Every structure is written in C-alpha cells, then in structure tokens.
Amino acid sequence: xxxxxxxxxxxxxxxxxxxxxxxxxxxxxxxxxxxxxxxxxxxxxxxxxxxxxxxxxxxxxxxxxxxxxxxxxxxxxxxxxxxxxxxxxxxxxxxxxxxxxxxxxxxxxxxxxxxxxxxxxxxxxxxxxxxxxxxxxxxxxxxxxxxxxxxxxxxxxxxxxxxxxxxxxxxxxxxxxxxxxxxxxxxxxxxxxxxxxxxxxxxxxxxxxxxxxxxxxxxxxxxxxxxxxxxxxxxxxxxxxxxxxxxxxxxxxxxxxxxxxxxxxxxxxxxxxxxxxxxxxxxxxxxxxxxxxxxxxxxxxxxxxxxxxxxxxxxxxxxxxxxxxxxxxxxxx
Ligand SMILES: NC(=O)c1ccc[n+]([C@@H]2O[C@H](COP(=O)([O-])OP(=O)(O)OC[C@H]3O[C@@H](n4cnc5c(N)ncnc54)[C@H](OP(=O)(O)O)[C@@H]3O)[C@@H](O)[C@H]2O)c1
Numbered sequence: 001x002x003x004x005x006x007x008x009x010x011x012x013x014x015x016x017x018x019x020x021x022x023x024x025x026x027x028x029x030x031x032x033x034x035x036x037x038x039x040x041x042x043x044x045x046x047x048x049x050x051x052x053x054x055x056x057x058x059x060x061x062x063x064x065x066x067x068x069x070x071x072x073x074x075x076x077x078x079x080x081x082x083x084x085x086x087x088x089x090x091x092x093x094x095x096x097x098x099x100x101x102x103x104x105x106x107x108x109x110x111x112x113x114x115x116x117x118x119x120x121x122x123x124x125x126x127x128x129x130x131x132x133x134x135x136x137x138x139x140x141x142x143x144x145x146x147x148x149x150x151x152x153x154x155x156x157x158x159x160x161x162x163x164x165x166x167x168x169x170x171x172x173x174x175x176x177x178x179x180x181x182x183x184x185x186x187x188x189x190x191x192x193x194x195x196x197x198x199x200x201x202x203x204x205x206x207x208x209x210x211x212x213x214x215x216x217x218x219x220x221x222x223x224x225x226x227x228x229x230x231x232x233x234x235x236x237x238x239x240x241x242x243x244x245x246x247x248x249x250x251x252x253x254x255x256x257x258x259x260x261x262x263x264x265x266x267x268x269x270x271x272x273x274x275x276x277x278x279x280x281x282x283x284x285x286x287x288x289x290x291x292x293x294x295x296x297x298x299x300x301x302x303x304x305x306x307x308x309x310x311x312x313x314x315x316x317x318x319x320x321x322x323x324x325x326x327x328x329x330x331x332x333x
Contacts, residue, residue: 041330042072070128119290135287167196171297241268
C-alpha cells in the first residue's frame with residue numbers, strides 16, 4: 001500500500017485565477033487522514049461535483065483537489081474493527097469530494113463513521129446509480145409520507161426532471177405507485193421521462209407563473225423541487241390543500257419571494273432537505289429501503305456509464321443543465 005500510485009481527476013487553480021482539470025497520478029500519502037482505504041469501483045455525478053470541478057470556493061476551499069461526493073467500492077485497508085479488507089461499502093456526502101479528496105479517483109481514505117456497508121440486494125453499481133441524488137429523493141419521499149402524502153393523495157411534480165435528482169425521483173415515486181408530473185426544459189427527453197414513469201410532462205416555462213397571483217389553480221399535491229428561484233415561488237402557489245414542497249436545489253436561484261396565502265389558506269408545508277450530514281441510523285434505514293421495498297424496477301434506462309478518462313466533458317455539460325440522466329463513473333474501466 002505504501003508506494004501505491006493511482007489515477008485521479010485533479011482540479012488546479014491557475015495563477016490567472018482560472019481552474020483547469022486533468023487526470024493525473026496521485027500518491028496514497030496525498031490522501032487525507034482516515035481509518036479506511038477504499039478501492040473505488042463506481043462514483044457518479046452530482047451538481048455539487050460540477051461546482052467543485054469549476055472552482056466554486058463555497059464548496060471547495062483549497063485546490064489542487066479531487067472532487068466526487070459519492071463512492072462505492074471495496075475496503076483494502078482498515079484501522080477500524082467495524083470494517084475489514086474485502087468489505088463492500090458505500091460513502092455519500094459528509095465532506096467527501098468537498099474539502100476531502102473525493103471519489104473521482106481509484107482510491108479514497110475516509111473516517112469509518114462515514115461508511116455504509118453495502119446492503120444485501122444492492123450491487124456496487126446500483127448504489128451509485130442512486131448516489132446522493134436517489135438518497136436525497138428518498139429523504140424527501142419519507143417526509144411526504146410522514147405528513148400523510150401517499151400515492152393516493154394526488155399528483156407529484158418533479159422539477160429539473162432529467163437531472164440526477166429528478167430522474168431518480170421519478171423512478172422511486174413510480175415504484176411506490178405515485179402519479180408523476182415531470183417538468184423539463186428538454187423536449188427531446190419526453191419519451192425517456194414517460195418510459196421511466198412520468199404520466200404528464202410540462203415545460204419549465206409552464207411551471208413558472210409571472211402574474212404574481214397569490215393563489216393559482218391547484219395543480220399538484222406535492223413537489224420535488226430542484227430548481228429554486230421563480231420555479232419554487234410558482235410551485236408553492238399552485239400546490240393543493242395540505243400539500244408539501246421539498247426544497248432540494250437551487251439551479252436557477254438561491255433567493256425566492258412568494259405569497260403567504262398558500263400557507264394560511266391551503267395549509268401547505270414547505271420543508272428543506274439536507275443530505276450530506278444525515279445521521280447514520282437514518283442513512284442505514286434509507287439504504288435498506290432503496291435496496292428492498294423501494295428498489296427501482298428499471299436501473300438500465302436511467303444511467304450512462306463513463307470512465308474516469310471520459311469524465312471532464314460530462315462534468316462540463318452540467319454547467320448549463322444540458323446533462324441528462326444519471327451519469328455513473330466506472331473506476332475500473
Ligand atoms: N439538498 C440536498 O441535500 C441536495 C442533494 C442533491 C442535490 N441537490 C441540489 O439539487 C439540484 C439538482 O441536482 P442534480 O445533481 O440533479 O443536478 P443536475 O443533474 O445538473 O440536474 C439539474 C436539472 O435542473 C434543470 N435545469 C437546469 N438549468 C435549468 C434552468 N435554467 N431552469 C430550469 N431548470 C433547469 C435541468 O433539468 P430539465 O432540463 O429536465 O429541466 C437539469 O438537468 C442542484 O441544485 C443540487 O445542488 C441538493
């Protein structure tokens with residue numbers, strides 16, 4: 001292990017303030033402290049990875065850096081009795097890929113407290129088709145259920161439907177029998193969205209209301225909202241009585257204003273989702289659900305697999321929202 005060198009995506013800050021990325025060799029000693037070394041089998045792309053790749057200092061303070069917030073793989077060395085060589089494991093969130101060297105590399109070293117044993121009935125590859133995106137959706141859906149929004153309650157809107165969070169949301173909601181409206185800016189992806197479970201598809205602009213009316217026609221019972229800004233304001237005003245909105249993303253804005261009336265006249269609930277720091281007992285519960293009773297039926301349709309050498313153009317496509325489906329990275333290819 002001592003002399004191990006391996007391939008990693010390395011993002012560097014140039015003297016002119018720009019950032020550049022390339023695949024380079026890294027030495028095992030360059031990995032941060034931690035109890036467990038994992039040989040990464042698969043990772044996947046999240047918007048946060050794009051931000052770290054693009055030099056966003058709100059996500060990653062110091063460069064050179066290797067992004068990648070999600071990993072699945074095999075333990076190759078462990079100082080912690082909870083894990084031993086050969087164990088199949090996964091890591092999502094915490095500080096991985098943010099200020100800790102991440103999973104766009106053949107090896108990571110992390111604290112044992114971050115590691116989830118791979119559930120039976122889930123492969124290393126399937127766990128990264130879910131990744132943080134699927135885990136986030138599962139947290140939101142559990143919250144819907146806890147406030148009584150079930151598959152019989154009404155339609156669920158998914159915004160940013162072809163993105164990682166959107167695609168997994170549709171797949172999991174479909175498995176659970178919900179009726180799904182997908183909102184997308186990509187007309188060429190309508191067939192894909194129908195295939196994975198959307199029963200109605202609307203454009204991004206059809207969601208946004210610019211009239212400012214405090215209450216709009218009730219169009220959905222709940223929303224998986226990944227876009228933010230005007231989209232979030234509009235979906236709140238069109239949510240049915242006792243409905244709920246899971247605030248997940250900020251692709252088009254991190255500030256919104258809205259009306260108080262949907263809250264006091266329709267009794268809606270607005271809640272935020274934070275996945276990175278989810279406590280371990282809830283993490284284990286969610287991964288068990290994703291591996292068993294919530295396990296999606298069709299993994300094959302929803303992902304594209306790339307190698308580490310192919311990752312840079314895939315990350316660049318996330319900049320303007322032209323990326324679609326779940327992109328997984330096979331570190332053994
Ligand atoms: N709260 C949490 O714990 C958590 C966890 C995971 C992700 N997130 C956040 O959730 C968001 C989505 O993440 P992701 O990984 O799914 O990103 P992604 O794969 O890049 O997907 C984002 C999707 O948003 C839509 N979009 C892009 N630009 C848009 C625009 N100008 N107007 C409207 N829609 C636009 C696109 O879908 P269409 O073309 O289909 O409209 C795009 O595919 C990000 O903001 C991310 O930071 C939060």
